Amino acid sequence: MLKKADINKFIAAVMNNGYKVFGPVKQEDGVSLSELKTTDDISFDYFNFILPPKRHFFPWSELLYKYKDKTIHEAPLPEDKTILLGIRPCDARSFSFLDNVFIDDKAVDPYYQNRRDNTIVISLACNQPLPSCFCTSVGGTPAGKEGTDILAYDTGDSLFFEECSERGSSFLKLYSKFFSTPDQADVQAVKDFIAKAEKQVLSVNIKNAAEKLKEKFYDSVWDKLSFRCLSCGVCTFFCPTCYCFGLYDERDRRIRVHDACMYKGFTLEASGHNPRPTQSERMRQRIMHKFLYTVENFGKIFCVGCGRCVTACPVNMDIRENIVEVIG
Numbered sequence: 001m002l003k004k005a006d007i008n009k010f011i012a013a014v015m016n017n018g019y020k021v022f023g024p025v026k027q028e029d030g031v032s033l034s035e036l037k038t039t040d041d042i043s044f045d046y047f048n049f050i051l052p053p054k055r056h057f058f059p060w061s062e063l064l065y066k067y068k069d070k071t072i073h074e075a076p077l078p079e080d081k082t083i084l085l086g087i088r089p090c091d092a093r094s095f096s097f098l099d100n101v102f103i104d105d106k107a108v109d110p111y112y113q114n115r116r117d118n119t120i121v122i123s124l125a126c127n128q129p130l131p132s133c134f135c136t137s138v139g140g141t142p143a144g145k146e147g148t149d150i151l152a153y154d155t156g157d158s159l160f161f162e163e164c165s166e167r168g169s170s171f172l173k174l175y176s177k178f179f180s181t182p183d184q185a186d187v188q189a190v191k192d193f194i195a196k197a198e199k200q201v202l203s204v205n206i207k208n209a210a211e212k213l214k215e216k217f218y219d220s221v222w223d224k225l226s227f228r229c230l231s232c233g234v235c236t237f238f239c240p241t242c243y244c245f246g247l248y249d250e251r252d253r254r255i256r257v258h259d260a261c262m263y264k265g266f267t268l269e270a271s272g273h274n275p276r277p278t279q280s281e282r283m284r285q286r287i288m289h290k291f292l293y294t295v296e297n298f299g300k301i302f303c304v305g306c307g308r309c310v311t312a313c314p315v316n317m318d319i320r321e322n323i324v325e326v327i328g
Protein backbone atom coordinates (compact mmCIF):
# COMPACT_ATOMS: atom_id res chain seq x y z
CA MET A 1 0.00 0.00 0.00
CA LEU A 2 1.19 3.50 -0.79
CA LYS A 3 -0.53 6.45 0.87
CA LYS A 4 -1.53 9.06 -1.71
CA ALA A 5 0.02 11.64 0.58
CA ASP A 6 3.37 9.88 -0.01
CA ILE A 7 3.14 9.45 -3.75
CA ASN A 8 5.10 12.64 -4.37
CA LYS A 9 8.00 11.30 -2.32
CA PHE A 10 7.91 7.98 -4.18
CA ILE A 11 7.88 9.66 -7.61
CA ALA A 12 10.60 12.11 -6.59
CA ALA A 13 12.78 9.17 -5.58
CA VAL A 14 12.11 7.46 -8.94
CA MET A 15 12.97 10.66 -10.82
CA ASN A 16 16.17 11.05 -8.80
CA ASN A 17 17.18 7.62 -10.02
CA GLY A 18 17.18 8.90 -13.60
CA TYR A 19 13.72 7.87 -14.77
CA LYS A 20 11.53 10.08 -16.92
CA VAL A 21 8.07 9.73 -15.42
CA PHE A 22 4.96 10.16 -17.56
CA GLY A 23 1.66 10.26 -15.71
CA PRO A 24 -1.84 11.73 -15.70
CA VAL A 25 -1.59 15.53 -15.92
CA LYS A 26 -4.57 17.88 -16.12
CA GLN A 27 -4.62 19.92 -19.33
CA GLU A 28 -7.21 22.30 -20.78
CA ASP A 29 -8.99 19.56 -22.75
CA GLY A 30 -8.74 16.72 -20.23
CA VAL A 31 -6.09 14.64 -18.52
CA SER A 32 -3.24 13.52 -20.73
CA LEU A 33 -0.29 11.21 -20.25
CA SER A 34 2.49 13.79 -19.99
CA GLU A 35 5.97 13.98 -18.58
CA LEU A 36 5.86 15.05 -14.94
CA LYS A 37 8.07 18.08 -14.41
CA THR A 38 7.25 18.25 -10.73
CA THR A 39 5.51 15.69 -8.57
CA ASP A 40 2.63 18.16 -8.03
CA ASP A 41 1.50 17.76 -11.67
CA ILE A 42 -0.15 14.39 -11.08
CA SER A 43 -3.98 14.06 -11.09
CA PHE A 44 -5.97 10.90 -10.42
CA ASP A 45 -9.23 12.50 -11.50
CA TYR A 46 -9.65 10.99 -14.97
CA PHE A 47 -11.37 8.17 -16.85
CA ASN A 48 -8.74 7.60 -19.49
CA PHE A 49 -6.25 9.57 -21.56
CA ILE A 50 -7.66 11.19 -24.68
CA LEU A 51 -4.84 9.84 -26.83
CA PRO A 52 -3.62 6.25 -26.66
CA PRO A 53 -0.27 5.71 -24.90
CA LYS A 54 1.09 3.62 -27.82
CA ARG A 55 2.96 6.71 -29.05
CA HIS A 56 5.48 6.22 -26.23
CA PHE A 57 6.67 3.05 -27.93
CA PHE A 58 5.58 3.81 -31.48
CA PRO A 59 5.77 7.61 -31.95
CA TRP A 60 3.54 9.48 -34.43
CA SER A 61 6.66 10.09 -36.47
CA GLU A 62 10.27 9.14 -35.96
CA LEU A 63 13.57 9.49 -37.72
CA LEU A 64 15.06 6.19 -38.88
CA TYR A 65 18.18 7.44 -40.63
CA LYS A 66 19.87 10.30 -42.43
CA TYR A 67 22.06 10.26 -45.54
CA LYS A 68 25.20 12.28 -45.45
CA ASP A 69 28.32 12.07 -47.61
CA LYS A 70 26.88 9.01 -49.41
CA THR A 71 26.59 7.23 -46.05
CA ILE A 72 23.55 6.13 -44.08
CA HIS A 73 23.55 7.30 -40.47
CA GLU A 74 21.01 5.35 -38.45
CA ALA A 75 19.11 7.20 -35.73
CA PRO A 76 20.48 6.30 -32.28
CA LEU A 77 18.42 3.83 -30.30
CA PRO A 78 16.26 5.42 -27.58
CA GLU A 79 17.84 4.77 -24.17
CA ASP A 80 15.74 6.86 -21.74
CA LYS A 81 14.67 4.97 -18.63
CA THR A 82 10.94 5.67 -18.45
CA ILE A 83 7.95 5.08 -16.19
CA LEU A 84 4.43 5.19 -17.60
CA LEU A 85 2.14 5.76 -14.64
CA GLY A 86 -1.64 5.52 -14.59
CA ILE A 87 -2.12 3.52 -17.80
CA ARG A 88 -5.60 1.97 -17.89
CA PRO A 89 -5.63 -1.84 -18.19
CA CYS A 90 -7.11 -1.78 -21.71
CA ASP A 91 -4.21 0.36 -22.90
CA ALA A 92 -1.63 -1.73 -21.04
CA ARG A 93 -3.09 -4.75 -22.80
CA SER A 94 -2.60 -3.03 -26.14
CA PHE A 95 1.16 -2.98 -25.46
CA SER A 96 1.27 -6.77 -25.46
CA PHE A 97 -0.59 -6.72 -28.81
CA LEU A 98 1.93 -4.29 -30.29
CA ASP A 99 4.71 -6.59 -29.01
CA ASN A 100 3.31 -9.28 -31.32
CA VAL A 101 3.83 -6.95 -34.27
CA PHE A 102 7.10 -5.19 -33.45
CA ILE A 103 8.91 -7.96 -31.55
CA ASP A 104 8.10 -10.78 -33.91
CA ASP A 105 9.98 -14.12 -34.16
CA LYS A 106 11.19 -13.16 -37.62
CA ALA A 107 11.82 -9.44 -37.28
CA VAL A 108 12.42 -7.18 -34.30
CA ASP A 109 12.02 -3.43 -34.45
CA PRO A 110 14.97 -2.21 -32.34
CA TYR A 111 13.47 1.24 -31.67
CA TYR A 112 10.26 -0.23 -30.33
CA GLN A 113 12.06 -2.94 -28.39
CA ASN A 114 14.47 -0.53 -26.71
CA ARG A 115 11.62 1.66 -25.55
CA ARG A 116 9.73 -1.36 -24.22
CA ASP A 117 12.83 -2.72 -22.45
CA ASN A 118 13.56 0.64 -20.82
CA THR A 119 10.00 1.29 -19.65
CA ILE A 120 8.17 0.19 -16.51
CA VAL A 121 4.39 0.26 -16.97
CA ILE A 122 2.39 1.03 -13.84
CA SER A 123 -1.28 0.75 -14.69
CA LEU A 124 -4.28 1.93 -12.70
CA ALA A 125 -7.39 -0.25 -12.48
CA CYS A 126 -10.62 1.43 -13.62
CA ASN A 127 -13.03 2.27 -10.83
CA GLN A 128 -15.51 3.97 -13.13
CA PRO A 129 -15.65 2.60 -16.69
CA LEU A 130 -17.23 4.89 -19.29
CA PRO A 131 -20.42 4.02 -21.24
CA SER A 132 -18.18 3.63 -24.31
CA CYS A 133 -16.00 0.95 -22.64
CA PHE A 134 -16.43 -2.72 -23.59
CA CYS A 135 -13.14 -4.34 -22.53
CA THR A 136 -14.82 -7.43 -21.05
CA SER A 137 -16.33 -8.34 -24.44
CA VAL A 138 -12.89 -8.54 -26.05
CA GLY A 139 -11.01 -10.49 -23.38
CA GLY A 140 -9.99 -7.72 -20.98
CA THR A 141 -11.19 -6.50 -17.58
CA PRO A 142 -11.07 -3.15 -15.73
CA ALA A 143 -8.34 -4.71 -13.54
CA GLY A 144 -6.49 -6.67 -16.25
CA LYS A 145 -2.78 -7.37 -15.84
CA GLU A 146 -1.75 -8.13 -19.41
CA GLY A 147 0.98 -5.81 -20.73
CA THR A 148 1.71 -4.17 -17.38
CA ASP A 149 4.51 -4.52 -14.83
CA ILE A 150 2.57 -3.23 -11.83
CA LEU A 151 -1.17 -2.76 -11.37
CA ALA A 152 -2.38 -0.12 -8.89
CA TYR A 153 -5.89 0.15 -7.42
CA ASP A 154 -7.17 3.47 -6.12
CA THR A 155 -8.71 2.64 -2.74
CA GLY A 156 -9.39 6.24 -1.69
CA ASP A 157 -6.58 7.55 0.49
CA SER A 158 -4.12 4.92 -0.74
CA LEU A 159 -3.01 2.98 -3.78
CA PHE A 160 -2.77 -0.81 -3.61
CA PHE A 161 0.13 -2.01 -5.79
CA GLU A 162 0.22 -5.51 -7.26
CA GLU A 163 3.33 -6.88 -9.00
CA CYS A 164 2.56 -8.28 -12.45
CA SER A 165 6.01 -9.02 -13.87
CA GLU A 166 9.50 -9.80 -12.58
CA ARG A 167 10.57 -6.38 -13.72
CA GLY A 168 7.74 -4.78 -11.77
CA SER A 169 8.61 -6.82 -8.70
CA SER A 170 12.33 -5.84 -8.80
CA PHE A 171 11.38 -2.21 -9.32
CA LEU A 172 9.03 -2.12 -6.31
CA LYS A 173 11.66 -3.77 -4.09
CA LEU A 174 13.96 -0.80 -4.72
CA TYR A 175 11.35 1.53 -3.26
CA SER A 176 9.98 -0.71 -0.51
CA LYS A 177 10.47 1.95 2.16
CA PHE A 178 7.50 3.87 0.71
CA PHE A 179 5.11 0.92 0.96
CA SER A 180 3.29 -0.85 3.76
CA THR A 181 1.78 -4.36 3.72
CA PRO A 182 -1.97 -4.45 3.00
CA ASP A 183 -4.26 -5.88 5.65
CA GLN A 184 -7.31 -8.09 5.09
CA ALA A 185 -9.60 -5.06 4.74
CA ASP A 186 -7.41 -3.64 1.95
CA VAL A 187 -7.48 -6.95 0.06
CA GLN A 188 -11.27 -7.13 0.40
CA ALA A 189 -11.59 -3.49 -0.78
CA VAL A 190 -9.72 -4.41 -3.95
CA LYS A 191 -11.90 -7.48 -4.57
CA ASP A 192 -15.05 -5.35 -4.17
CA PHE A 193 -13.56 -2.71 -6.42
CA ILE A 194 -12.97 -5.24 -9.24
CA ALA A 195 -16.44 -6.79 -8.96
CA LYS A 196 -18.12 -3.37 -9.07
CA ALA A 197 -16.11 -2.11 -12.04
CA GLU A 198 -16.70 -5.30 -14.07
CA LYS A 199 -20.46 -4.96 -13.62
CA GLN A 200 -20.39 -1.46 -15.08
CA VAL A 201 -18.75 -2.40 -18.38
CA LEU A 202 -21.06 -2.71 -21.37
CA SER A 203 -21.30 -6.17 -22.90
CA VAL A 204 -21.25 -6.61 -26.69
CA ASN A 205 -22.01 -9.94 -28.28
CA ILE A 206 -19.19 -10.58 -30.75
CA LYS A 207 -18.88 -14.29 -30.15
CA ASN A 208 -17.24 -16.15 -33.06
CA ALA A 209 -16.76 -12.86 -34.90
CA ALA A 210 -13.71 -14.12 -36.80
CA GLU A 211 -15.52 -17.21 -38.15
CA LYS A 212 -18.54 -15.16 -39.19
CA LEU A 213 -16.45 -12.46 -40.85
CA LYS A 214 -14.93 -15.02 -43.20
CA GLU A 215 -18.30 -15.21 -44.94
CA LYS A 216 -18.73 -11.44 -45.20
CA PHE A 217 -15.93 -10.32 -47.49
CA TYR A 218 -18.22 -9.57 -50.46
CA ASP A 219 -21.27 -8.52 -48.43
CA SER A 220 -23.11 -5.28 -49.24
CA VAL A 221 -23.09 -4.40 -45.54
CA TRP A 222 -19.75 -2.60 -46.07
CA ASP A 223 -21.39 -0.08 -48.44
CA LYS A 224 -24.03 0.63 -45.85
CA LEU A 225 -21.54 1.01 -43.00
CA SER A 226 -19.17 3.26 -44.90
CA PHE A 227 -21.88 5.62 -46.21
CA ARG A 228 -21.44 8.06 -43.30
CA CYS A 229 -17.69 7.75 -42.93
CA LEU A 230 -15.65 10.88 -43.72
CA SER A 231 -12.33 9.00 -44.14
CA CYS A 232 -10.81 11.28 -41.52
CA GLY A 233 -8.75 8.48 -39.95
CA VAL A 234 -9.41 9.64 -36.38
CA CYS A 235 -10.61 6.17 -35.35
CA THR A 236 -7.26 4.66 -36.27
CA PHE A 237 -5.05 7.39 -34.78
CA PHE A 238 -6.96 7.18 -31.49
CA CYS A 239 -6.85 3.39 -31.44
CA PRO A 240 -4.22 1.91 -29.08
CA THR A 241 -3.81 -1.21 -31.22
CA CYS A 242 -3.65 0.26 -34.75
CA TYR A 243 -0.05 0.02 -35.90
CA CYS A 244 0.10 0.76 -39.63
CA PHE A 245 2.81 3.17 -40.71
CA GLY A 246 4.36 4.63 -43.83
CA LEU A 247 8.01 5.27 -44.65
CA TYR A 248 8.86 8.59 -46.27
CA ASP A 249 12.05 10.04 -47.70
CA GLU A 250 12.36 13.72 -46.93
CA ARG A 251 15.42 15.32 -48.54
CA ASP A 252 18.28 13.75 -46.58
CA ARG A 253 16.33 11.60 -44.15
CA ARG A 254 13.91 8.70 -43.89
CA ILE A 255 11.08 8.89 -41.37
CA ARG A 256 8.37 6.56 -40.17
CA VAL A 257 4.89 8.07 -39.75
CA HIS A 258 1.60 6.55 -38.56
CA ASP A 259 -0.75 5.72 -41.41
CA ALA A 260 -4.48 4.96 -41.47
CA CYS A 261 -6.37 2.34 -43.46
CA MET A 262 -9.27 4.80 -43.67
CA TYR A 263 -7.29 7.11 -45.98
CA LYS A 264 -7.74 6.92 -49.73
CA GLY A 265 -3.96 6.81 -50.24
CA PHE A 266 -3.47 3.84 -47.92
CA THR A 267 -1.93 1.00 -50.00
CA LEU A 268 -2.18 3.10 -53.17
CA GLU A 269 0.42 1.59 -55.46
CA ALA A 270 3.03 3.53 -57.45
CA SER A 271 1.35 2.33 -60.66
CA GLY A 272 -1.79 4.23 -59.65
CA HIS A 273 -3.69 1.02 -58.88
CA ASN A 274 -5.49 1.06 -55.55
CA PRO A 275 -6.59 -2.34 -54.20
CA ARG A 276 -9.10 -0.56 -51.93
CA PRO A 277 -10.46 2.25 -54.10
CA THR A 278 -13.67 2.97 -52.16
CA GLN A 279 -14.43 3.73 -48.51
CA SER A 280 -16.49 0.55 -48.41
CA GLU A 281 -13.34 -1.55 -48.97
CA ARG A 282 -11.38 0.52 -46.49
CA MET A 283 -14.06 0.13 -43.82
CA ARG A 284 -14.02 -3.61 -44.48
CA GLN A 285 -10.25 -3.62 -44.07
CA ARG A 286 -10.42 -1.91 -40.68
CA ILE A 287 -12.99 -4.31 -39.27
CA MET A 288 -11.52 -7.41 -40.89
CA HIS A 289 -8.01 -6.53 -39.74
CA LYS A 290 -9.07 -6.14 -36.11
CA PHE A 291 -11.53 -9.00 -35.82
CA LEU A 292 -10.31 -11.60 -38.34
CA TYR A 293 -6.79 -11.10 -39.75
CA THR A 294 -5.12 -10.57 -36.37
CA VAL A 295 -6.96 -13.59 -35.01
CA GLU A 296 -5.42 -15.61 -37.86
CA ASN A 297 -1.98 -14.02 -37.47
CA PHE A 298 -1.64 -13.59 -33.71
CA GLY A 299 -4.56 -15.49 -32.20
CA LYS A 300 -6.27 -12.36 -30.85
CA ILE A 301 -8.80 -9.68 -31.69
CA PHE A 302 -6.89 -6.40 -32.01
CA CYS A 303 -9.40 -4.34 -30.09
CA VAL A 304 -9.12 -3.77 -26.34
CA GLY A 305 -12.55 -2.16 -25.99
CA CYS A 306 -11.25 1.26 -24.92
CA GLY A 307 -14.08 3.01 -26.77
CA ARG A 308 -11.89 5.84 -28.08
CA CYS A 309 -13.00 5.34 -31.68
CA VAL A 310 -16.61 5.47 -30.48
CA THR A 311 -16.24 8.81 -28.72
CA ALA A 312 -13.86 10.41 -31.22
CA CYS A 313 -15.65 9.69 -34.51
CA PRO A 314 -17.10 12.98 -35.83
CA VAL A 315 -20.12 11.21 -37.34
CA ASN A 316 -20.78 8.87 -34.39
CA MET A 317 -19.75 5.62 -36.00
CA ASP A 318 -19.74 2.98 -33.27
CA ILE A 319 -17.52 -0.05 -33.81
CA ARG A 320 -19.64 -2.06 -31.34
CA GLU A 321 -22.76 -1.55 -33.46
CA ASN A 322 -20.78 -1.98 -36.67
CA ILE A 323 -19.35 -5.38 -35.82
CA VAL A 324 -22.69 -6.65 -34.54
CA GLU A 325 -24.37 -5.45 -37.73
CA VAL A 326 -21.79 -7.22 -39.91
CA ILE A 327 -21.81 -10.58 -38.15
CA GLY A 328 -25.57 -10.51 -37.54
Ligand code: SF4
Residues within 6 Å of the ligand: 228, 229, 230, 231, 232, 233, 234, 235, 236, 262, 312, 313, 314, 315, 316, 317
Ligand atom coordinates in the same frame (compact mmCIF):
# COMPACT_ATOMS: atom_id res chain seq x y z
S1 SF4 B 1 -13.46 8.41 -37.23
FE1 SF4 B 1 -15.47 7.96 -38.14
S2 SF4 B 1 -15.59 9.29 -39.95
FE2 SF4 B 1 -13.41 9.23 -39.34
S3 SF4 B 1 -12.57 7.53 -40.58
FE3 SF4 B 1 -13.19 6.64 -38.61
S4 SF4 B 1 -15.27 5.86 -38.95
FE4 SF4 B 1 -14.81 7.31 -40.65
Ligand code: SF4
Residues within 6 Å of the ligand: 235, 238, 239, 240, 241, 242, 290, 302, 303, 304, 305, 306, 307, 308, 309, 310, 319
Ligand atom coordinates in the same frame (compact mmCIF):
# COMPACT_ATOMS: atom_id res chain seq x y z
S1 SF4 C 1 -11.07 -0.36 -32.20
FE1 SF4 C 1 -11.89 1.36 -31.00
S2 SF4 C 1 -12.55 0.42 -29.06
FE2 SF4 C 1 -11.20 -1.07 -30.08
S3 SF4 C 1 -9.16 -0.65 -29.23
FE3 SF4 C 1 -9.34 0.57 -31.13
S4 SF4 C 1 -10.10 2.59 -30.46
FE4 SF4 C 1 -10.42 1.15 -28.74
